[in-house]
Amino acid sequence: MKSENGVLHVVATPIGNLGDISERALSVLRSVDLICAEDTRHTRPLLAHFGIDKPLFALHDHNEEAASALIIERMQSGASVALVSDAGTPLVSDPGFRLVRATREAGIKVTPVPGASAxxxxxxxxxxxxxxxxxxxxxxxxxxxxxxxxxxxxxxxxxxxxxxxxxxxxxxxxxxxxxxxxxxxxxxxxxxxxxxxxxxxxxxxxxxxxxxxxxxxxxxxxxxxxSGAPAAADSKLHEGMRIYKALTAHLKPSVAAKIAAELSGAPRKALYGGSAEA
The missing domain is CATH 3.30.950.10 (Tetrapyrrole methylase, C-terminal domain)
Incomplete structure (x- = not known):
């Protein structure tokens, strides 16, 4: 199979058992022009196991911002690229979102090749x-x-x-x-x-x-x-947030959280720390 030109494939790889890799993932990895890997030392043995010999490019937290521009240039010239992490689905607690975002902003197709996720x-x-x-x-x-x-x-x-x-x-x-x-x-x-x-x-x-x-x-x-908190704890939090929001109009947030926690039974840190998300 020849991969599409100018496309980024986000490819999930096994989290342990090599038998969990999909046929589609193998087909894509065999067909692309370049494979971007979080750590080439982890990815190279995986590729070798399946007889895949493709150029590898290390893409990690420390170089992703700058490297994304180079990879996008390759795709704009017609290259097909696969993105993999050390194990599992890329971007899930792993590098890659900056490249995906920049690729989409450049108008280049990004397609998932789903698979294992821990x-x-x-x-x-x-x-x-x-x-x-x-x-x-x-x-x-x-x-x-x-x-x-x-x-x-x-x-x-x-x-x-x-x-x-x-x-x-x-x-x-x-x-x-x-x-x-x-x-x-x-x-x-x-x-x-x-x-x-x-x-x-x-x-x-x-x-x-x-x-x-x-x-x-x-x-x-x-x-x-x-397991999630029981319903009683959830209701305490809602009541605590209601009181906290009312008090912050008149008091410092730390003081408001302390009083709201005492009145509602909700944890003070949950009120104070969660106020930005409420």
């Missing part, structure tokens, strides 16, 4: 409500910022989904315990589609204890899913 794979086996969810990706490396964001999300009624790394998974769960409470239901999906895949679920307190007790459960790549 967050959707985890959601499909978690047994948590999946009709509505909030994807937060990786939270801040800074403990204080991570805790504050979790506190803001404590009254969110939709299922929460996070990505986490091996060296922070215990800290993440401890922060979740403090923010969401011991009894909130949580699911830890580790190394999905890979040899040592595990999915743990239970209360945050239970899952934290299991992860701490087994060093193997602290290795690999994680998707963390937390």
């Amino acid at each position: 967050l959707i794979a985890a959601l499909s086996v978690a047994g948590l409500p999946s009709d509505k969810f909030v994807f937060e990706g990786f939270l801040s490396n800074k403990a204080s910022a991570r805790r504050e964001r979790m506190q803001q999300l404590a009254v969110e009624p939709r299922t929460l989904i996070f990505y986490e790394s091996s060296h922070r998974i215990v800290d993440h769960l401890e922060d979740a315990l403090a923010a969401f409470g011991a009894e909130r239901h949580i699911v830890i999906a580790r190394e999905l589609t890979k040899l040592f895949e595990t999915v743990l679920d239970g209360s945050i307190e239970q899952v934290l204890a299991r992860v701490k007790a087994d060093s193997n459960q602290q290795k690999g790549e994680f998707v963390v899913l937390v």
